[in-house]
Amino acid sequence: MAFSTRNCLIFFFIILTSHLTFCEKSEVQVEDPTETELTVEDISNNLTSFTNSTNNATVANTTETSNKTLKLVQCLPDFGGSEVQLVNDTELIKLLFTQSNITSRDTLAGCILVLFYSKYCPFSSMAAPHFNALPRAFPDIKMVAINALAYRLFNTQNGIVGVPTLMLFHNGRPVAKFNESEYTLELFSRFLNKHTGIAAAEKSIVTSADFKGPVTSVPAREFDIFLIISWIFITMCGAYYFTKSKCWKWIVETIQSNWRESEAHAQHEHAD
Numbered sequence: 001m002a003f004s005t006r007n008c009l010i011f012f013f014i015i016l017t018s019h020l021t022f023c024e025k026s027e028v029q030v031e032d033p034t035e036t037e038l039t040v041e042d043i044s045n046n047l048t049s050f051t052n053s054t055n056n057a058t059v060a061n062t063t064e065t066s067n068k069t070l071k072l073v074q075c076l077p078d079f080g081g082s083e084v085q086l087v088n089d090t091e092l093i094k095l096l097f098t099q100s101n102i103t104s105r106d107t108l109a110g111c112i113l114v115l116f117y118s119k120y121c122p123f124s125s126m127a128a129p130h131f132n133a134l135p136r137a138f139p140d141i142k143m144v145a146i147n148a149l150a151y152r153l154f155n156t157q158n159g160i161v162g163v164p165t166l167m168l169f170h171n172g173r174p175v176a177k178f179n180e181s182e183y184t185l186e187l188f189s190r191f192l193n194k195h196t197g198i199a200a201a202e203k204s205i206v207t208s209a210d211f212k213g214p215v216t217s218v219p220a221r222e223f224d225i226f227l228i229i230s231w232i233f234i235t236m237c238g239a240y241y242f243t244k245s246k247c248w249k250w251i252v253e254t255i256q257s258n259w260r261e262s263e264a265h266a267q268h269e270h271a272d
Contacts, residue, residue, distance in 0.1 A: 071106070072105070072195065072197040073195060073196055074105065075108070075198065076109060078140060079110045079140055079141065079142055080135055080139050080141045080142045080143060081142060082135055082139075083135050083214060084115075084131060084144065084215055086144070086145055086215070087145070087146050088150075088151055089151040089153040089154065092144065092154065095112055096112065096172040097172050098173060099171055099172075105175070107171075109170055109171035110171065110172075111141045111168065111196060112142045112144060112169045112172075113142070113143050113144070113166065113167070113169075114145070114166070114167050114168075114169060115127070115143075115144070115145040115146070115165075115166055116148040116160050116163055116166075116167070117145055117146075117148060117215060118147060118149040119220040120149070120219055120220055121163050121219065123163070123164060124163050124164040124215075124219075125218060126183060127166075127183035128215040128216060129210040129217050130183055130184050130188060130206055130210075131145065131166075131183075131215055132209075132217075133185050133205065133206045133207070134185070134188055134189075136201065137185070137200040138189075138192055138200060138201070141196070148160055148163050149163075159177075166188070168191075168196075175195060176195045178191050189204065
């Protein structure tokens with residue numbers, strides 16, 4: 001097993017970079033678990049809702065956005081579904097297929113909002129019910145969610161270094177990333193309206209059913225195979241380089257010397 005120091009460090013770096021997904025803490029004050037559970041129960045009973053801006057305000061916002069040279073993407077009508085679709089990497093590749101004849105945001109194409117989440121992350125769980133409610137608010141936009149810890153193919157491509165991360169795609173191309181530190185239905189709706197010009201359906205709400213799925217709102221324990229492999233590799237490298245150290249040679253020589261002295265002493269006693 002011949003490793004050079006350089007090869008060892010390169011391989012170790014590759015393993016660590018494969019473990020990019022981590023639970024990103026929100027910058028705002030986060031309630032403790034007991035308070036979160038009470039809040040969830042209260043929301044499920046009383047329904048968290050928000051009222052959309054008037055049509056005039058929406059038109060004004062759209063005009064203001066256009067004045068700031070922010071191009072709105074044109075989304076195909078009724079492209080979305082009735083609920084969030086949980087996908088793996090293969091399914092997401094098919095959904096993000098790019099039509100070569102569509103080269104501009106001004107051309108009608110499928111719009112997909114992707115949530116990169118992790119089952120073990122409490123912040124992903126807090127965002128889950130609000131994301132689950134989005135398909136009812138935006139039927140023209142397809143909502144999908146992918147476990148970024150289990151499927152890492154898109155993490156590096158799209159700069160996903162933390163979860164939850166929300167990204168909008170038009171014709172399979174990334175358009176914008178949600179950069180807010182709080183995850184609510186209202187903020188998600190503002191984000192989509194800003195980049196698509198589509199207003200959320202009136203009286204869009206988060207219901208008790210949204211806390212049940214499709215994206216789970218209860219953090220779960222998961223084993224990260226890449227993290228386990230990286231620890232095994234670190235242990236193997238440490239053991240290998242320790243065997244090349246002077247300390248290891250001194251230990252081996254000491255054991256061999258004591259062994260020889262013991263054998264010599266035993267032979268001497270036997271001869272007597």
